[in-house]
Amino acid sequence: MYEYDQYDQAMVDARVEEFRDQARRRLEGKLTEDQFKPLRLMNGLYLQLHAYMLRVAVPYGTLDSRQMHALADIADKYDRGYGHFTTRQNIQYNWIKLEDAADILADLAKVEMHAIQTSGNCIRNISSDHFAGAAADELVDPRPYAELLRQWSSFHPEFSYLPRKFKIAVIASETDRAAMRLHDIGINIVTNEAGELGAAFYVGGGMGRTPMIAPCINPFVPLDRLVTYAEACLRVYNRYGRRDNKYKARIKILVHELGAEEYTRQVEEEFVHLLDQGVEPPLAELERIKGYFEDPAFDTGANARIDRSDPDFAVWVDRNTVEHKEPGYVSAVISLKPVGGIPGDATAEQMRLMADLAKDYSFDELRVMHTQNIVLPHVRKADLHALWAALDEAGLGSPNLDTVEDIIACPGLDYCSLANARSIPIAQRIAERFAANGKTGTLGELKLKISGCINACGHHHAGHIGILGVDRKGVENYQLLLGGSEAEDVSLAKITGPGFDENGIVDAVETVTTVYENERQDGERFVDTYRRIGMNPFKEALYG
Amino acid sequence: MRLLTGNDLKTGAVTWWTGSDWSIHVEDAVDVTGSEDEIARSEEAARRVNVPYAVDAELHEGSPRPSHIKERVRAIGPTVRPDLTLKPADPEIGNWVI
Amino acid sequence: MAETLRYRDDEPVDHPAVTVDSFLDQSNASAVRIEPGDDARALVPHLERLALIEVNFPAFGDGRGYSSARILREAGYEGELRAVGDVLVDQLAYMRRCGFDAFEPDKQFDRDDVTAALERWPGVYQQAADDRTPIWSKRHA
Ligand code: HEM
Ligand code: SF4
Numbered sequence: 001m002y003e004y005d006q007y008d009q010a011m012v013d014a015r016v017e018e019f020r021d022q023a024r025r026r027l028e029g030k031l032t033e034d035q036f037k038p039l040r041l042m043n044g045l046y047l048q049l050h051a052y053m054l055r056v057a058v059p060y061g062t063l064d065s066r067q068m069h070a071l072a073d074i075a076d077k078y079d080r081g082y083g084h085f086t087t088r089q090n091i092q093y094n095w096i097k098l099e100d101a102a103d104i105l106a107d108l109a110k111v112e113m114h115a116i117q118t119s120g121n122c123i124r125n126i127s128s129d130h131f132a133g134a135a136a137d138e139l140v141d142p143r144p145y146a147e148l149l150r151q152w153s154s155f156h157p158e159f160s161y162l163p164r165k166f167k168i169a170v171i172a173s174e175t176d177r178a179a180m181r182l183h184d185i186g187i188n189i190v191t192n193e194a195g196e197l198g199a200a201f202y203v204g205g206g207m208g209r210t211p212m213i214a215p216c217i218n219p220f221v222p223l224d225r226l227v228t229y230a231e232a233c234l235r236v237y238n239r240y241g242r243r244d245n246k247y248k249a250r251i252k253i254l255v256h257e258l259g260a261e262e263y264t265r266q267v268e269e270e271f272v273h274l275l276d277q278g279v280e281p282p283l284a285e286l287e288r289i290k291g292y293f294e295d296p297a298f299d300t301g302a303n304a305r306i307d308r309s310d311p312d313f314a315v316w317v318d319r320n321t322v323e324h325k326e327p328g329y330v331s332a333v334i335s336l337k338p339v340g341g342i343p344g345d346a347t348a349e350q351m352r353l354m355a356d357l358a359k360d361y362s363f364d365e366l367r368v369m370h371t372q373n374i375v376l377p378h379v380r381k382a383d384l385h386a387l388w389a390a391l392d393e394a395g396l397g398s399p400n401l402d403t404v405e406d407i408i409a410c411p412g413l414d415y416c417s418l419a420n421a422r423s424i425p426i427a428q429r430i431a432e433r434f435a436a437n438g439k440t441g442t443l444g445e446l447k448l449k450i451s452g453c454i455n456a457c458g459h460h461h462a463g464h465i466g467i468l469g470v471d472r473k474g475v476e477n478y479q480l481l482l483g484g485s486e487a488e489d490v491s492l493a494k495i496t497g498p499g500f501d502e503n504g505i506v507d508a509v510e511t512v513t514t515v516y517e518n519e520r521q522d523g524e525r526f527v528d529t530y531r532r533i534g535m536n537p538f539k540e541a542l543y544g
Numbered sequence: 545m546r547l548l549t550g551n552d553l554k555t556g557a558v559t560w561w562t563g564s565d566w567s568i569h570v571e572d573a574v575d576v577t578g579s580e581d582e583i584a585r586s587e588e589a590a591r592r593v594n595v596p597y598a599v600d601a602e603l604h605e606g607s608p609r610p611s612h613i614k615e616r617v618r619a620i621g622p623t624v625r626p627d628l629t630l631k632p633a634d635p636e637i638g639n640w641v642i
Numbered sequence: 643m644a645e646t647l648r649y650r651d652d653e654p655v656d657h658p659a660v661t662v663d664s665f666l667d668q669s670n671a672s673a674v675r676i677e678p679g680d681d682a683r684a685l686v687p688h689l690e691r692l693a694l695i696e697v698n699f700p701a702f703g704d705g706r707g708y709s710s711a712r713i714l715r716e717a718g719y720e721g722e723l724r725a726v727g728d729v730l731v732d733q734l735a736y737m738r739r740c741g742f743d744a745f746e747p748d749k750q751f752d753r754d755d756v757t758a759a760l761e762r763w764p765g766v767y768q769q770a771a772d773d774r775t776p777i778w779s780k781r782h783a
Contacts, residue, residue: 005781007764007765007777007780007781008777010764010765011763011764011765011767011777014762014763014764017762018732018762021758022732025755026553027553027554027591029591030752030755033594033595035702035730035732038702038703039732047551047556047594047595048556049558049614049617049618049622050556050557050558050618050621050622051551051555051556051557051558052556080628094622095556095628096556097554097555097556098553098554098555098556099554099555121703121705151767151777151778152767152768154767155736155763155766155767156767156768157708157735157736157737157739157740157766157768157770158705158708158709158712158736158740158770159705159708160705160708160736161702161703161704161705161708161733162705163705235709238705238706238708238709239706239709243678243704243706273716277716277769278769279768279769281776281778281779282778282779282782284782285778285781285782288781288782342624342625413613413614413617414617414622414623414624414625415622417614419614422623422624424624425623425624428624474611474612474613475613476613
């Protein structure tokens, strides 16, 4: 894992003091709310429905147990004993006081964490593959590239007042576990014909009210040009992205309006110019960072067999563990989706337990998934049963990864000031329905994603089944969408038709799964069946 | 009726204008029809409240109940965590909010 | 109007800046004002005869002027580069990094806040238009 050196630590410490000073000036009335808002947002501090909300960055989703303990301590000391893990691999606290915010940032800085640029119209936390460094199918570990870009984007003098937020994801495998093409910039680390590593740039993806899939604008940027190329992409956006309408300000609109070709041409021109400006760190810097991401000392002789005699354990192994590059290991997913619970929420106690288990069983490492679960990336197969038993006892053993119970839900109207409708109760009712009718397992992989408004924080456009909360004359209403995906088979979901009320939407989800069960052919997932038979059979069953 | 609401600058807590001060309990709110802008301006300038705004409400069993669901969620707390609301012991509060 | 904060030793230009359009049309003006929508590169062929370029920030959240500034410095402009308008003290450090060396904010800065803002950062992560050495360069010195 990356460790701060004296430079990184000094920067984060300076930021804490800067924010302390800004908060003081706000409390003394030297800054108006309009002036303070972008400053607090760039430190992850929102004003939400009930209080201030603080979003803490978990760069590329990677944490060690000391950091997870610190997150738990913050939940207890400054919040109400819990936190919410988000689709951008971060954690949010819902009950923060402005008076405490600088102290929280100081506590975070002690464990090499921060809330820098977790909101605001700047380059946000950089996300990555949650199985990075463990996945059997990855080309290289994508995190060193993400860290290089994290440093480049931190306190960027030119790009801190962009037209709109800017999100970057980095992956390094064919399988996309990070919704790479739904980001402002998606980077895939690839090899060229000569076998050299480079970066494919996808620019102009995003969700929100106009979802778009990013086109590839350059299939191979050499590694010693990575930062320069990113700088060129951003400069063109900063100069020409729309500022007249906040709903048209994301880079996806610029790329769409110019056309990918013209945008690319402008980027290439700026890139050639920037090549002479010395903005690229030397490759030695990338090598230095890579040094922190070397494999832990895997036991290469570890037994690759799992004793499956305990049936409950076997179900969990089948659903919640994922193949690892070392045959004696797996990546184990801790579900934060207990049936009837709040997707992505974890109590301080649960955080501490996960931290301790990571220490005992996963080389001290944890990952936050964009699906709002936690991963222990490197677990010896021989340790799995003990791990599962400890999780199960703490209510963290739900065997439901990638099932209909593994729902992504944004905070919605229970917490969010922009919401039209509640998301969490819908997730709860759906999970309960399928747990009760026993179909969770038989439906196989089914990605269900719920957003409480058009901003799409819950990725509803990318759900095999998506749900969008809307406001119908002051009453919560829910639209149903089908056929989205954020993986390598990326696609945008389509609305089925008129919306439903709270009970109606739960029934509607059950109805479309019944259509799938009746129509599916061997090995088809829900989304495969939808793609083969199209929307009509689902519409008929829903509105018939 | 119209209620004036905002958040406490220091704590972020949801507050309601009582006619002379700010309260976290919506029951204490008073009708501000006609004077909302003026109160909002002077209270914000004094930093006793952050981003105040007025909302529509009706009287419900003698107490003000905001017309929009978002304001009712704000007034009480998250519906999915009754233990964290202002009325953890009131089993009927869900019906008031929704 | 607040006083101008200057980080240069030469004499300030004493005549008003003209718009980019009228500068390009006419003139022998040596001071020009860039609006957010103007293309800073249009000035590049004429930098020799410019002693002051003002970059206007009608709203502090519109960050196009940061790119304009860097582009001008990258093109070799060495005259005064002045940020004017809705410029906030919390933006000073970034603006200095983009090459601004004078500030004429709508609302006067507090002196202590200026000092704090400019002395804040122990290092920088990027190469920009100032002479600060990026952290990555120090690491591999
Ligand atoms: C509760 C406070 C939150 C607020 C006020 C908020 C606000 C927003 C807004 C305004 C957008 C649309 C941006 C645009 O299209 O220009 C957005 C998008 C998004 N947010 Fe949030 N959000 C919140 C919480 C969350 C949470 C909890 C998550 C993760 C679970 C999240 C993840 C995202 C993602 C992934 C997007 C879509 C990005 C895209 O459009 O490409 N947000 N958010
Ligand atoms: S999708 Fe809407 S309701 Fe949900 S968190 Fe985002 S902004 Fe809030």
